Amino acid sequence: MSKQINVALIGNPNTGKTSVFNALTGLNQKVGNYPGITVDKKEGVCKLPRGVKAHIIDLPGTYSLNASSLDENVVIELLLNKNDKDFPDVAVVVSDVENLKRNLLLFTQIKDLEIPTILVINMSDRMDYKGISLDIEYLEKELNTKIALVSTRKNTGISELKTLIADYKKLSTKGCLNASEIDKAYFENLQNAFPDQLLYKLWLVITQDVNFGTVERQEFDSLEDFKTKSKADLKRLQQKETIKRYQFINNVLKKGQTIDLKNAKDLRIKLDRILTHKVWGYVIFFAILLLMFQAVYNWAAYPTDLIDEGFATLADWVKNTLPEGVFTNLLAEGIIAGIGGIMVFIPPIAFLFFFIALLEESGYMSRVVFLMDRVMRRFGLSGKSVVPLISGNACAIPAVMAARNIESWKERLITILVTPFTTCSARLPVYVIIIALVIPDGRFLGLSYQALTLMSLYIIGFLTAIFSAYILNKVLKIKSKSYFVVEMPSYKFPLLKNVGLTVLEKTKTFVFEAGKIILAISIVLWFLASYGPGERFNDAENIVKTESPQLSEDELNDKIAAHKLEYSYIGIIGKTIEPVIKPLGYDWKIGIGLVTSFAAREVFVGTLATIYSVGSANDNEDEDTIKNKMAAEVHKDGTKVFTLASGISLLLFYAFAMQCMSTLAIVKRETNSWKWPMLQLITMSVFAYIVALLAFQFLK
Amino acid sequence: MQHTIAHLKRGQKGIIKDVSSVHIPLKLLEMGCLPGNSVELLHVAPFSDPMYLNINGSHLAIRKETAVHILIDIVI
Numbered sequence: 102m103s104k105q106i107n108v109a110l111i112g113n114p115n116t117g118k119t120s121v122f123n124a125l126t127g128l129n130q131k132v133g134n135y136p137g138i139t140v141d142k143k144e145g146v147c148k149l150p151r152g153v154k155a156h157i158i159d160l161p162g163t164y165s166l167n168a169s170s171l172d173e174n175v176v177i178e179l180l181l182n183k184n185d186k187d188f189p190d191v192a193v194v195v196s197d198v199e200n201l202k203r204n205l206l207l208f209t210q211i212k213d214l215e216i217p218t219i220l221v222i223n224m225s226d227r228m229d230y231k232g233i234s235l236d237i238e239y240l241e242k243e244l245n246t247k248i249a250l251v252s253t254r255k256n257t258g259i260s261e262l263k264t265l266i267a268d269y270k271k272l273s274t275k276g277c278l279n280a281s282e283i284d285k286a287y288f289e290n291l292q293n294a295f296p297d298q299l300l301y302k303l304w305l306v307i308t309q310d311v312n313f314g315t316v317e318r319q320e321f322d323s324l325e326d327f328k329t330k331s332k333a334d335l336k337r338l339q340q341k342e343t344i345k346r347y348q349f350i351n352n353v354l355k356k357g358q359t360i361d362l363k364n365a366k367d368l369r370i371k372l373d374r375i376l377t378h379k380v381w382g383y384v385i386f387f388a389i390l391l392l393m394f395q396a397v398y399n400w401a402a403y404p405t406d407l408i409d410e411g412f413a414t415l416a417d418w419v420k421n422t423l424p425e426g427v428f429t430n431l432l433a434e435g436i437i438a439g440i441g442g443i444m445v446f447i448p449p450i451a452f453l454f455f456f457i458a459l460l461e462e463s464g465y466m467s468r469v470v471f472l473m474d475r476v477m478r479r480f481g482l483s484g485k486s487v488v489p490l491i492s493g494n495a496c497a498i499p500a501v502m503a504a505r506n507i508e509s510w511k512e513r514l515i516t517i518l519v520t521p522f523t524t525c526s527a528r529l530p531v532y533v534i535i536i537a538l539v540i541p542d543g544r545f546l547g548l549s550y551q552a553l554t555l556m557s558l559y560i561i562g563f564l565t566a567i568f569s570a571y572i573l574n575k576v577l578k579i580k581s582k583s584y585f586v587v588e589m590p591s592y593k594f595p596l597l598k599n600v601g602l603t604v605l606e607k608t609k610t611f612v613f614e615a616g617k618i619i620l621a622i623s624i625v626l627w628f629l630a631s632y633g634p635g636e637r638f639n640d641a642e643n644i645v646k647t648e649s650p651q652l653s654e655d656e657l658n659d660k661i662a663a664h665k666l667e668y669s670y671i672g673i674i675g676k677t678i679e680p681v682i683k684p685l686g687y688d689w690k691i692g693i694g695l696v697t698s699f700a701a702r703e704v705f706v707g708t709l710a711t712i713y714s715v716g717s718a719n720d721n722e723d724e725d726t727i728k729n730k731m732a733a734e735v736h737k738d739g740t741k742v743f744t745l746a747s748g749i750s751l752l753l754f755y756a757f758a759m760q761c762m763s764t765l766a767i768v769k770r771e772t773n774s775w776k777w778p779m780l781q782l783i784t785m786s787v788f789a790y791i792v793a794l795l796a797f798q799f800l801k
Numbered sequence: 802m803q804h805t806i807a808h809l810k811r812g813q814k815g816i817i818k819d820v821s822s823v824h825i826p827l828k829l830l831e832m833g834c835l836p837g838n839s840v841e842l843l844h845v846a847p848f849s850d851p852m853y854l855n856i857n858g859s860h861l862a863i864r865k866e867t868a869v870h871i872l873i874d875i876v877i
């Protein structure tokens with residue numbers, strides 16, 4: 102078998118690299134009309150003509166080979182590191198026909214690396230609309246390359262591209278211009294010092310800090326001596342280089358591209374007159390947010406009810422069909438109820454992802470960044486922090502990664518640190534069930550108290566994020582260049598397929614990830630709750646019988662089960678932590694829920710379901726939902742466990758505590774240090790504890 | 802008087818004269834902000850910050866603090 106061809110998709114942000122990737126590989130990576138959707142390397146396989154297989158790598162967008170943010174750095178590291186296993190045999194530069202001039206800058210740089218290069222001119226379906234026509238043959242000749250005119254929306258040009266990739270050996274590796282003319286003497290010296298290195302590569306290594314593998318670094322060690330020029334001088338040279346490249350490109354395009362402005366239409370200018378307006382811009386943005394809430398809470402209610410009933414019926418069926426016993430109970434009330442408890446969140450979460458995907462895919466997100474930048478800056482954030490803060494309402498993990506395209510390290514770090522305060526969808530299950538338990542019915546201004554509470558929790562989460570950013574901005578002594586450039590892409594009609602796929606993928610991940618954890622934890626919990634050490638557990642029957650001999654059989658069985666649970670392993674763990682959480686108004690069973698929630702918040706409901714079902718001997722009550730069981734829970738003295746005070750305390754605890762291992766892991770990866778996730782874990786959890794404590798003590 | 806992008810009014814156009822200030826990120830040059838290219842102020846957020854520009858056909862927004870370093874000749 103011949104070796105696979107490594108193909109790297111490179112290009113400016115938002116030119117359709119991921120769309121091309123999906124078209125080649127048949128995968129469904131996320132696509133969106135916002136510069137900076139892809140922030141990491143993604144891989145896939147593509148079958149080419151003549152049975153050749155290609156290994157395709159999708160990369161984050163970059164304006165040039167001079168990286169200024171982390172996502173861009175991914176590209177440079179790959180291209181400069183010949184030993185990387187993904188080092189491309191052929192580079193496919195994806196450009197957008199509307200921004201060809203700017204896109205070609207990166208193309209000329211990549212050509213100078215002498216990697217075989219194909220130019221994809223994407224979005225060719227927009228050429229008529231913009232009045233653009235191209236002389237492809239002329240461009241191919243001037244740029245020393247092969248061009249594929251592609252439209253991923255219309256699915257044209259993809260098979261031509263595949264053929265070009267398969268024939269990559271025929272591509273020219275000659276550069277298109279000689280950039281070293283900008284300072285002949287300097288570059289001659291450089292080349293003489295390193296005769297077997299590529300000049301342009303040396304130049305890139307000099308002008309930026311790239312992380313190399315050890316082998317590569319040795320090769321360049323003596324390059325240190327070559328940084329004879331001052332930083333300012335180097336920058337001046339980079340400017341000259343850029344100007345030189347643009348001169349070349351302008352000359353090529355003068356002949357190769359004609360733009361008939363008479364036929365060009367620009368929806369962007371018209372729409373932006375309203376959407377970025379000083380007043381209307383904000384009104385529209387908040388109206389969109391309100392609509393989002395409305396959809397997530399009201400429209401989603403109908404399908405949610407259906408799912409809820411479906412699972413209740415399933416649990417019933419299991420109970421009536423399988424032989425009675427503790428195991429059936431676990432299955433019906435622990436696992437099925439726990440999973441059902443997650444499934445009911447599919448509709449609201451799908452709506453949430455749907456709206457966020459629409460915002461991104463239409464091109465509107467950049468406008469929000471523009472509108473919010475000044476406000477966010479007050480709090481030490483960037484306008485670009487809006488994207489993580491909005492998508493944090495779905496899940497903090499992609500949100501933290503979305504901060505990668507923020508240029509300033511300080512703004513980016515603060516964004517990462519505060520994003521977990523936004524109300525992610527994993528909090529929803531906990532909020533909904535507790536609110537239903539403790540918040541009374543009734544309406545205020547036409548909104549139910551329960552809906553209002555939920556909305557307040559979202560607002561609290563957002564405000565806490567903003568104000569902690571403010572504090573962090575004052576406390577953190579980090580100097581970092583803060584500048585801000587954001588592209589305003591042209592509006593595109595959202596492709597339903599892209600939006601639909603995003604919603605589907607995200608929802609699937611949520612259900613499977615949560616489902617897996619719930620299943621695992623339910624089983625472990627069930628074991629821990631069903632077994633215990635010593636005779637207080639094993640001899641429970643006799644102990645209870647002698648303590649209260651006058652009980653009827655049913656009551657006796659209940660009492661025995663409760664006693665057993667208390668002295669089971671889980672009971673012992675719970676009792677040990679009880680003193681710490683008692684001042685917050687929780688009993689030890691809630692304490693277990695809190696502990697398991699540190700794996701993932703949404704586990705809370707399932708945990709309680711499991712504990713409660715083991716702790717009661719009755720297994721033939723019909724349709725006893727988790728909610729009813731929770732409502733019926735009482736302390737030893739007969740008072741209710743879930744009251745307004747303990748309920749609010751719990752809600753606030755979940756609003757603030759850092760209870761998500763996956764987020765911590767991602768923050769570690771994104772900040773490259775354990776310091777920041779640990780800071781998050783400790784401060785957020787301590788803060789949550791204090792707030793919950795105050796809330797309970799005041800409301801008690 | 803030296804004019805900069807920050808002096809532009811909405812709808813006004815200019816020609817970029819000089820971008821050698823160290824406060825201008827290279828990225829902006831790479832996006833087409835180079836001497837001789839045209840710039841038009843399309844929209845501004847409240848307090849004229851950030852500014853939404855059309856530079857040489859690229860639509861982008863930059864902060865005022867960057868805009869004050871980009872020297873231009875105002876055309877209309």
Ligand SMILES: Nc1nc2c(ncn2[C@@H]2O[C@H](COP(=O)(O)OP(=O)(O)OP(=O)(O)O)[C@@H](O)[C@H]2O)c(=O)[nH]1
Pocket residue numbers: 112113114115116117118119120121131132133134135136137138139140160161162163223224225226227251252253254255462463593596599
């Ligand atoms: N009209 C049109 N739109 C396209 C075409 N290809 C992609 N798009 C749209 O362009 C936008 C950007 O596409 P992506 O594939 O996410 O671009 P990308 O280069 O991966 O972007 P980043 O990962 O952010 O750098 C999306 O809204 C796509 O739907 C095309 O051929 N025609």
Ligand SMILES: [Mg+2]
Pocket residue numbers: 118119120131132138139160161162
């Ligand atoms: Mg992408």
